[in-house]
Amino acid sequence: MTKKILVIDDDAAIRMVIVETLKRDRYDVREAATIAEAREMLGRSMPDLLVTDVVLPDGNGLDLLPVVLAKRPELPVIVVSAQNTLTTAIRATERGAFEYLPKPFDLDELRRAVREGLARDAGGVEAAADDELPLIGRSPAMQDVYRVVARIAPTDLTVLILGESGTGKELVARALHDFGARRGKAFVAINMAAVPRDAIEAELFGQERAGFAGGTRFPGRFEQAAGGTLFLDEIGDMPLEAQTRLLRVLETGEYSSAGGRLRKVDVRVIAATHQDLPRAIAEGRFREDLYYRLNVVPLALPPLRAREGDVTLLAQHFLDRASDGGSPRKTLEDAAGKRLGEHDWPGNVRELENLMRRLAAVTRDRTITADDIEAQLAIRSTEGEIAAPSLEGRVEAWLRDHFRRSGDMLPPPGLYERLLAEVDAAVLRTTLAAVRGNQLRAAAILGINRNTLRKRLTELGIAPKG
Numbered sequence: 001m002t003k004k005i006l007v008i009d010d011d012a013a014i015r016m017v018i019v020e021t022l023k024r025d026r027y028d029v030r031e032a033a034t035i036a037e038a039r040e041m042l043g044r045s046m047p048d049l050l051v052t053d054v055v056l057p058d059g060n061g062l063d064l065l066p067v068v069l070a071k072r073p074e075l076p077v078i079v080v081s082a083q084n085t086l087t088t089a090i091r092a093t094e095r096g097a098f099e100y101l102p103k104p105f106d107l108d109e110l111r112r113a114v115r116e117g118l119a120r121d122a123g124g125v126e127a128a129a130d131d132e133l134p135l136i137g138r139s140p141a142m143q144d145v146y147r148v149v150a151r152i153a154p155t156d157l158t159v160l161i162l163g164e165s166g167t168g169k170e171l172v173a174r175a176l177h178d179f180g181a182r183r184g185k186a187f188v189a190i191n192m193a194a195v196p197r198d199a200i201e202a203e204l205f206g207q208e209r210a211g212f213a214g215g216t217r218f219p220g221r222f223e224q225a226a227g228g229t230l231f232l233d234e235i236g237d238m239p240l241e242a243q244t245r246l247l248r249v250l251e252t253g254e255y256s257s258a259g260g261r262l263r264k265v266d267v268r269v270i271a272a273t274h275q276d277l278p279r280a281i282a283e284g285r286f287r288e289d290l291y292y293r294l295n296v297v298p299l300a301l302p303p304l305r306a307r308e309g310d311v312t313l314l315a316q317h318f319l320d321r322a323s324d325g326g327s328p329r330k331t332l333e334d335a336a337g338k339r340l341g342e343h344d345w346p347g348n349v350r351e352l353e354n355l356m357r358r359l360a361a362v363t364r365d366r367t368i369t370a371d372d373i374e375a376q377l378a379i380r381s382t383e384g385e386i387a388a389p390s391l392e393g394r395v396e397a398w399l400r401d402h403f404r405r406s407g408d409m410l411p412p413p414g415l416y417e418r419l420l421a422e423v424d425a426a427v428l429r430t431t432l433a434a435v436r437g438n439q440l441r442a443a444a445i446l447g448i449n450r451n452t453l454r455k456r457l458t459e460l461g462i463a464p465k466g
Contacts, residue, residue, distance in 0.1 A: 007030070007032070009051075017107070018051060050076070062095050085138070089150035099113040102146075141302035156182075158268070160272070160273070163272075167348045167349060173229070187225070187228055189233060190230075192234045197239045228267060229268045233272050240287065250269065251293070303345070312337035316331065319332070
């Protein structure tokens with residue numbers, strides 16, 4: 001039997017593309033441009049699947065969902081929207097949407113969502129709405145993050161957030177808590193890299209000391225987060241002994257404080273790291289079984305340099321926030337926004353936020369210029385705001401600068417080989433310097449034989465010293 005689909009969108013061009021695409025897949029497709037028109041159609045007969053926009057001439061398309069799902073709870077609903085924010089994704093999920101697709105979306109992605117929606121029932125979740133945006137950004141890279149957050153926030157699944165330093169891992173963890181079922185309970189965060197190694201277990205599990213008047217008891221982070229969420233930041237820096245105890249807690253749901261009794265634990269655990277944990281496992285620095293316990297849902301955050309179009313949006317957001325704190329309200333001129341987009345942001349969103357705070361404080365005019373940006377970027381902060389970028393990040397930044405310096409003239413052919421040769425030469429020179437010119441040791445470290453090393457040194461014109 002042919003499946004019936006109702007498409008609601010006030011943009012005639014978008015509606016036509018969706019309708020024609022689905023008709024080619026042999027669905028019976030009807031269309032509506034307003035909520036009133038859709039209500040009339042739904043009153044006559046219910047479709048097998050609903051595709052709806054959010055902003056419509058006579059209201060919000062999301063408000064239609066509870067009414068429709070009350071009549072037919074299993075109806076799969078696909079929400080499409082140009083309001084590409086985390087709040088939109090969350091609210092679509094809250095109201096029972098099966099899928100959320102930010103505009104512009106790939107038609108094959110829509111067809112996939114339709115097939116999956118018709119193949120299984122849709123389920124709604126109950127959660128409170130939040131008008132504040134815990135995350136800012138409309139880039140395609142952030143849309144992927146929003147969709148994952150919207151899907152897993154209502155669950156109790158353990159999440160491992162991956163990303164470079166400064167990408168906003170704690171913000172994502174807070175969003176998962178604030179939009180989840182545990183939002184009325186505590187959100188407790190601990191940074192493993194900031195706690196002395198010999199104090200981590202006491203920090204996590206607490207400590208009890210015998211003495212007068214019943215002794216002294218210090219609750220740990222697990223107890224503080226009871227019923228809520230425990231965020232373990234920089235989990236890759238946790239010592240192996242503490243990893244073993246954490247694994248036991250995740251497996252059994254129980255822990256004991258130092259000198260104390262066994263306790264039951266009811267928390268959702270979210271972990272985060274900028275490290276390559278599989279590599280840490282291979283090097284014996286991280287337990288493989290703990291990795292799989294934490295990595296139930298991996299969530300990768302994009303670096304700021306990969307979030308095209310988000311830099312100026314974030315910059316203005318930070319300027320507005322600075323004005324809420326007492327600084328004069330300031331805006332960016334177009335050239336300033338362009339200059340921000342050209343920077344490689346090794347410190348990611350944290351670096352951008354600190355830059356905007358400085359600009360809000362030190363610039364006299366209400367409009368921030370490209371010269372103001374240039375002057376502040378020239379100041380390399382010694383306060384630790386600029387984290388060391390990954391090798392991939394350094395190469396990407398070098399390439400962006402290389403193309404920018406080329407202007408309208410693209411670089412000559414052979415860029416790939418030239419870049420590899422430069423990297424190769426740097427690796428060989430640095431390794432040889434580290435072993436004081438000992439080619440046998442250098443070859444062993446590099447994992448190549450000595451003849452290959454000699455040949456490559458000759459090809460690159462590198463004279464070994466030592």
